[in-house]
Amino acid sequence: MTHPPGTVRKMLSRPEILLQIAEIKVLTPRVSAYRLVSPHGERLPTWSAGAHLNFRLPSGRTRCYSLCGDPANKAEYWVAVQREENGEGGSLEVAETFARGVVVPADPPRNGFPLAEDARHHVLIAGGIGITPVVAMIHHLKRNKASYFVHICARALKEVAFRDLIQAEVALGRAKLHLDGNDPARRPDMGAMVGAAVDGTHIYACGPAGFLKAFDRATESWPRGQVHVESFAPETKQTEGDRPFDVTIISTGKTIQVPAGTTLLAALKAAGHDIATSCRQGICGSCMVAYLDGEPDHRDQALTDDERREFLTVCCSRARSASLTLDL
Ligand code: FES
Incomplete structure (x- = not known):
């Protein structure tokens, strides 16, 4: 598929919701739970068990955390975050910045881990x-x-x-x-x-x-x-038999090679492109990038079929075609 450069994000921009920290509960020595509400007292977007929220933290990091409240409660969300002293800093930033009354932006809930409706x-x-x-x-x-x-x-x-x-x-x-x-x-x-x-x-x-x-x-x-x-462990989903492919960046016209065994994310980062990531496993959707040409090999659980026509998640997805053109 081909789109004029720069148009795709306008066609399918990602909505953002604002959430206010209403309550904090210490659950264990390392885990705190946060109750989140609309700052304007509105109903929150619905979600189903297994869904997560992808927060945009003040530093620019994105981090996803599973919703752990009752999905039937439309007035509030709960997430619980474990402090990882030797992690990449996201959980420590949450612990430092998520105070009562603070408003944080997030993507609406997504569910890559739903319950099977037909299970007995x-x-x-x-x-x-x-x-x-x-x-x-x-x-x-x-x-x-x-x-x-x-x-x-x-x-x-x-x-x-x-x-x-x-x-x-x-x-x-x-x-x-x-x-x-x-x-x-x-x-x-x-x-x-x-x-x-x-x-x-x-x-x-x-x-x-x-x-x-x-x-x-x-x-x-x-x-x-x-x-x-x-x-919850950052882990890429590259598999044996993956083929190399080329990626052309629309803003620079440069072409980057993505060897077998290297993720598209790693190749883009090595070429100087700063891509926001969170889960790095195709669950949260925070690394989605619009593509303008070529056929992606979607390996995520985050994007809807509609979104896949315009975007791919660069942390885990590759290309079925010999090349892709990205709207970066
Ligand atoms: S970083 Fe979560 S889907 Fe890519």
């Missing part, structure tokens, strides 16, 4: 701060009297965010807490949590990279359509 039973598995989308799922499934079971994995009880909710679910026989004391010998048995695939059962996991690798291995025999994953 849901198994939810969370590691560490991966609990956040699972909490929203619990609210939704409870409200709809759906069949589900939750596994929460953490080092210690004091590190479990939303402890009251989880312990209430444990008491009702709908959840199990797996606390390993940070001892590798006591790591929960992922194979036992996952079990054998059952028709109509969908299984979901969210957590750090090593946790999800174990989940991937444990679900190898499951039909892919019944397995749902969200990761």
